[in-house]
Amino acid sequence: MSSSAGFRRWLMASLMLLAVVAGCRRAPKQITLIPITTGVPLWDAAHAGAVVGAASCGLGVHYNGPARDDDLQGQLTLFDNSRRGEYAGIILVPIQAQALRNPVQRAASAGLPIVVIGEDLGIRRSNVAYFLSDERLGGQMAADEIGALLHGKGAVAIMGLDLNRSSSLERERGFEAELSKSFPGIQVVGRRSGSVNLAQEQQIGQELLSLPVQVDALVALSAASTRGAYFAKLNQADPRPLHIVGFDQDLLMPINTGEIDAIVAMRTRQIGKMAAEAICAGVRGEPMKAGTVVQPLLVTAANIGGAEVADELLDRAWWDERKE
Structure with missing residues (x-):
């Protein structure tokens, strides 16, 4: 047997093996x-x-x-x-x-x-x-909710602003623009940047509630700041009426008890x-x-128990487990 014939057989076998290997290589799943x-x-x-x-x-x-x-x-x-x-x-x-x-x-x-x-x-x-x-629309939703809760008059403070996220800036811009346009009797008396640290967010909420002017409502632009506002409200030394409108559906249950008024949810x-x-x-x-x-979807006491909230925001099985 010539060396050239042996080489051809080796070459054919190698090509067949490569074809098999290539065929076995699966597409990403x-x-x-x-x-x-x-x-x-x-x-x-x-x-x-x-x-x-x-x-x-x-x-x-x-x-x-x-x-x-x-x-x-x-x-x-x-x-x-x-x-x-x-x-x-x-x-x-x-x-x-x-x-x-x-x-x-x-x-x-x-x-x-x-x-x-x-x-x-x-x-x-x-x-x-x-x-x-639509973060700007979300800000407008929050402003309209605050306007209705305060009947067009009062003082509001904003917390949780993240200068590194355009979505956070859009929320804040939408909120202030709508508040100024539709509810001129409501004044923004404080603005604070936020973090993901719950203790820091609670402290920020407490500082805003300690301003010389009485704050009637807190608007929290993130999930962490919503929690911070909620715990600041619970820990008030002199409890007084305080409305909270937050963002992102990390904390929904307090809506049922009225401790949070609304969440603008993605x-x-x-x-x-x-x-x-x-x-x-x-x-x-x-x-x-x-x-x-x-x-976005505005979640309030009026719709939190409805199908839209469960279907849009959460896996229904997970939601039902959490309610039990």
Whole structure:
């Protein structure tokens, strides 16, 4: 047997083996969802929605986020690992938009479908989509609720402003613009930046309640500041009527008791579903819609027990377990 014939047989066998290996290499079966943190209603609802959306194209969802909602380095590491892993796409809720912009740009440049929730990173590519809550409208909703609660007169303080998040700034701008336009008899007497530390937020709430002018209402622009406002109210040395309108559905139960008047909630279940469906479109090679803005939902005592709140914001099974 000539050496050339043996080489040809070896070459054919090698090519067949490579074909088998290539055939066994599976396409990615999961989308990864990286929220700001896990274990909270705000983002667990997005997970529930994403599972439904991903199922439309036969994909699952890997849900993993930092243990703390201020762990930026942890989120950067999770994103980098996901970018290098075998995922069909990434859904990201950035802790800090500026810090995540370049990593998202690199991943998108490699062709990976990416959906960003809550912040616009300014990256315009066919495989990058944004799903945003209408934060300015949310601010207007909060102002209208405060106007009704105070009957158009009184003093309000704002807490929880995050200068690093455009969504927080939009909430504040929408609130103050609507308050000035529709309720000139209500004055903003204090503004405070916020943090994710509950003790600090409670202290900020207590400081606002100690201002020389009596504060009739607190508007809390984040989940942490809503909790801070709530605990500041509970710990007043001289309890007096105080209205609270918060943001983000981390603390809903006190609405039933009247200790919180309203929460401007993100429709995160709906957003999660649409985000996963957008990844499915990207997997199919279709252009992903650049941006979608979703109207928030005002949760009050009048609608908290209704189907819309349970269906829009939370997984119903999870919601029913929490009520028991």
